[in-house]
Amino acid sequence: MDPSHFEHRVKALEAFGHRGSASAHEHRAAQYLAGELRQLGVEPTIKDFLGARSLAARLFVHVLVAALGAALLWRMPLVTVICAVGALVSLVVEQTKCVVWLSWPVCQYRSHNVWACIPPVREARRRILLCAHYDTQHSGVVWTINRYLMPLANRSPLLLKPPMLPVVGLMSVQILLGVLRLVPGPSLPITPLNIALLLAYVALSLLFVQWALGRPVPGAADNASGVAAVLELAERWLRNPPTDDVELIVLLPGCEESGMLGAAAWADRHRQDLATLPTAFLNIDAVGFGPPRFLGTEVPVAGLPIRSDAKIIGLSAQAATEAGLIDAGPHTLPGPTDGLAFLARRIPGITIVGFRDGGVLPNYHTFADTSANMDFAAARAGVDFAELVCRKLALMEN
Numbered sequence: 001m002d003p004s005h006f007e008h009r010v011k012a013l014e015a016f017g018h019r020g021s022a023s024a025h026e027h028r029a030a031q032y033l034a035g036e037l038r039q040l041g042v043e044p045t046i047k048d049f050l051g052a053r054s055l056a057a058r059l060f061v062h063v064l065v066a067a068l069g070a071a072l073l074w075r076m077p078l079v080t081v082i083c084a085v086g087a088l089v090s091l092v093v094e095q096t097k098c099v100v101w102l103s104w105p106v107c108q109y110r111s112h113n114v115w116a117c118i119p120p121v122r123e124a125r126r127r128i129l130l131c132a133h134y135d136t137q138h139s140g141v142v143w144t145i146n147r148y149l150m151p152l153a154n155r156s157p158l159l160l161k162p163p164m165l166p167v168v169g170l171m172s173v174q175i176l177l178g179v180l181r182l183v184p185g186p187s188l189p190i191t192p193l194n195i196a197l198l199l200a201y202v203a204l205s206l207l208f209v210q211w212a213l214g215r216p217v218p219g220a221a222d223n224a225s226g227v228a229a230v231l232e233l234a235e236r237w238l239r240n241p242p243t244d245d246v247e248l249i250v251l252l253p254g255c256e257e258s259g260m261l262g263a264a265a266w267a268d269r270h271r272q273d274l275a276t277l278p279t280a281f282l283n284i285d286a287v288g289f290g291p292p293r294f295l296g297t298e299v300p301v302a303g304l305p306i307r308s309d310a311k312i313i314g315l316s317a318q319a320a321t322e323a324g325l326i327d328a329g330p331h332t333l334p335g336p337t338d339g340l341a342f343l344a345r346r347i348p349g350i351t352i353v354g355f356r357d358g359g360v361l362p363n364y365h366t367f368a369d370t371s372a373n374m375d376f377a378a379a380r381a382g383v384d385f386a387e388l389v390c391r392k393l394a395l396m397e398n
């Protein structure tokens, strides 16, 4: 691979300053990426969809609805229960299925998916969906807290990994308090508990508002590195396709950082095409943070984790052995990637990430996520590993 080309693309994406989800910067980056695909000789499509500018705003809507309900516990406990159940169900469904329910008022911003199809010479027998999001996350105090909680989350059992588990817990407590108030039963100190609940919601709201208002980060490792990797793989595929009967889709979605909305929009829009040909996704996210690894399970922000297909996990493990990688996976990170949007839609596949030992993502979602701080050697190893996995996916039997 031409290392200067890879670095050039990472730096070009970084040069937009940020690529905040559904922002004008994100739109400009989409145009640049379409140009890069055109230079490879494939015709890109830029397709818009309604996205969100921030995950924080989407989470805040849920907390707000629950908090309004909690404030009514003394007078209208039924409303308290309804608000908490509504917020909880919507939060979990939105975050596990990558859809929009209660947060629709803050999901009305135009964003873009950039994608292209590289058809095979013969009739297609299968399809590979090669994916990397190009938008960037908002900065916020939440990421400083995350840095300290990450080691704990990494060691937690799978069901305790979703980062918004405390919010799920608060809403569950609220439902319980409302029910206790509705039915005569054991006398619990409902008033102090409800005040504590309201205070917790206020603290969460402050955290989410500060995060929503934070400037988006430059995102060199997360995820200019993944985008450059995908373009590099597309280039290699065009030069030397692993087989002549596999279609390659290159998909660069927006709005991953605000809840995988770009990948979900693409998959929903192409549901019929996806049903006609066996498809596997290969998602590349943040390979510039450290040595390449792969995710065996995608963990939503709230809700139940989804496991990847066992056959594809096996094939990825085999590729890792062939590449001589140490501790490549299957791993589980306490948070999702675009892979979740595909797995939730029953599209099998795998996500390749990069992190240091112990699940450390240096400069994750901070202004220090620049090309100067990026691990280019690790990113290059990530590209080579992804190519190996891609070839194995192409040669997989239907």
Ligand SMILES: [Zn+2]
Pocket (backbone or CB within 6 Å): 137, 222, 257, 365
């Ligand atoms: Zn990110």
